[in-house]
Amino acid sequence: MASEVLEETKKTIISRLPERVKVAKVEFEGPEVVIYTKNPEIITENGDLIRNLAKDLRKRIIIRSDKTVLLEPEKTIEKVHEIVPEDAQISDISFDDVTCEVIIEALKPGLVIGKYGVTSREIVKQTGWAPKILRTPPIKSEIIGRIRNTVKNSSKERKKFLQNLGQKIHTGSKYENDWARLTSMGGFKEVGRSCSLLQTPNSKVLLDCGVNVAANEDKNSFPFLNVPEFNIQDLDAVVISHAHLDHCGFVPYLYHYGYEGPVYCTTATRDLMTLLQLDHIDIAQREDNPLPFNTKHVQKCIKHTICLDYGEVTDISSDIRLTLHNAGHILGSAMCHMHIGDGSHNLVYTGDFKYERSRLLEPATTRFPRAETVVMESTYGGRDDVHPSRNSAEKEMMKTIYKTLKRGGKVLVPVFAVGRAQELMIVLEEYMHHGMIEEVPIYIDGMIWEATAIHTARPEYLSKDLRDQIFHMGRNPFVSDSFIKVTNTNQRKDIVEGEPCIILSTSGMLTGGNSVEYFKCLCEDERNTLIFVGYQSEGSLGKRIQKGYKEIPLEHNNKTRVFNVKMEINTIHGFSGHSNRRQLMDYVKRLSPRPDKIIVCHGDPYKTVDLASSIHRSYKMETKTPLNLECTRIQ
Structure with a gap:
């Protein structure tokens, strides 16, 4: 049944494309219809043709070159550097022989695409390779690197999977x-x-x-x-x-x-x-x-x-x-x-x-x-779940931080690595940038740094205001010098024994992670403050502290010890996701x-x-x- 659908789809495509387009083959790859052609530049230069065809077929369409028309990789790299402006800051070029794609990583991928896609179309025209354009994260991301390598190294396996899936979907x-x-x-x-x-x-x-x-x-x-x-x-x-x-x-x-x-x-x-x-x-x-x-x-x-x-x-x-x-x-x-x-x-x-x-x-x-x-x-x-506005929440948090720092204390914010951490980083950077709170070190511990690196690699998902600030004003709050990455146990010891500071650490509900270790070190000093900014689920340590428990038994040096909570505990709801x-x-x-x-x-x-x-x-x-x-x- 799927082969019949594919044959019918291929006939429709060939009948709708100009005669000079040489279609080598048509395949289903997952939800997409992939057209392999010996002269892809003719199709890529006529975007409306493919858009209308996809609309009529009610399927996503991908154009790829037949392997016989691909330029050699070495010459392709030269051509890409000739075509793409130097300002794009290309960091890597690699090839996927299975999908006939040239993978271009650049700090400014928009310049590789070009206005209305003109630059990427020129790459297709001169090399035959379909450009797959990726952003080089301003903060290096180990996870994105691993994912890209996994996808690239499993290209044959992935294509077979997608072909089988395509047969199933289109049956x-x-x-x-x-x-x-x-x-x-x-x-x-x-x-x-x-x-x-x-x-x-x-x-x-x-x-x-x-x-x-x-x-x-x-x-x-x-x-x-x-x-x-x-x-x-x-x-x-x-x-x-x-x-x-x-x-x-x-x-x-x-x-x-x-x-x-x-x-x-x-x-x-x-x-x-x-x-x-x-x-x-x-x-x-x-x-x-x-x-x-x-x-x-x-x-x-x-x-x-x-x-x-x-x-x-x-x-x-x-x-x-x-x-x-x-x-x-x-x-x-x-x-x-x-x-x-x-x-x-x-x-x-x-x-x-x-x-x-x-x-x-x-x-x-x-x-x-x-x-x-x-x-x-x-x-x-x-x-009863009435939360303050985001603006009120920000002001309450800054007021709490101001009071804590003034009395010589440290602020611990147990935070979810994804979402709340980045929201707080933007707020803290903004207030420090404008001199509204004292400039003290903001320590970033746990997965937060890697999660933030991923945020910098995917700015298309961020708010319009933040994108404007990053791209048009040239100020990326995530790469501010105010943030210090915590990398080892000795550094944590220096932080808890050192000067007033702000600590953002996982996990957000104190169910594990380094936030628990910071809590043990800071909770018995009344100068310090713990601020909850996210949901605390029933059964979590965070929920017990939030409810007002003052004696908390926790494992310490392979023994259970009761910690007496003297630090200020504050919950600010307005930052919730x-x-x-x-x-x-x-x-x-x-x-x-x-x-x-x-x-x-x-x-x-x-x-x-x-x-x-x-x-x-x-x-x-x-x-x-x-x-x-x-x-x-x-x-």
């Missing part, structure tokens, strides 16, 4: 799309291990697959993959909304368990997801609590990940099209719009989202082509088009129910609050 539906349902496998009436199974008569797609890092036992840590309707062999796709572990931490286990299919997410999510998964494995091994997967399964996940841009419509199965939209939560976070069947039903899965502009990101998208069902989070959905109650209600109000049904998840039980009942009362919408293991029919 066509066997059954009529007259129903769709959602099985709650984690993250319903709880925060952590988010996981849902979307089923249609033709497809099974997993929406997120996370872990609960604060759980005390395995049965509460991982999603319910043992539900009867879930079979790893029948799974068509995994869609990841964003990189936090409670949404992606269990994906490597799927590959350990036998999954061979794709993971769909944004490029930034792939990078950050890899960072957090590897760190999760490393911490578990150090704590002698190994996970049921290892680094080779993370590597397999990288090889099987298909990255999508916001707004890019993609077939992920025979009857489901996926489009990702900005969620405003962390870098690359996405709301997942699923177009089921030929428009028979449309589902939006919000993941975690922030419906407010921040210094780091634009607010979450509210407009979709269609949306009959919306599955939304409720982390701060309780009627989640929407508060008012924003959640306002988000539903502004959804366009208006959905028929809202399914509420990702929140404590009373907050989930409170938000759902308020939505029902205020907007007269049908709402549901399933428990884990429940199945909800959405069509």
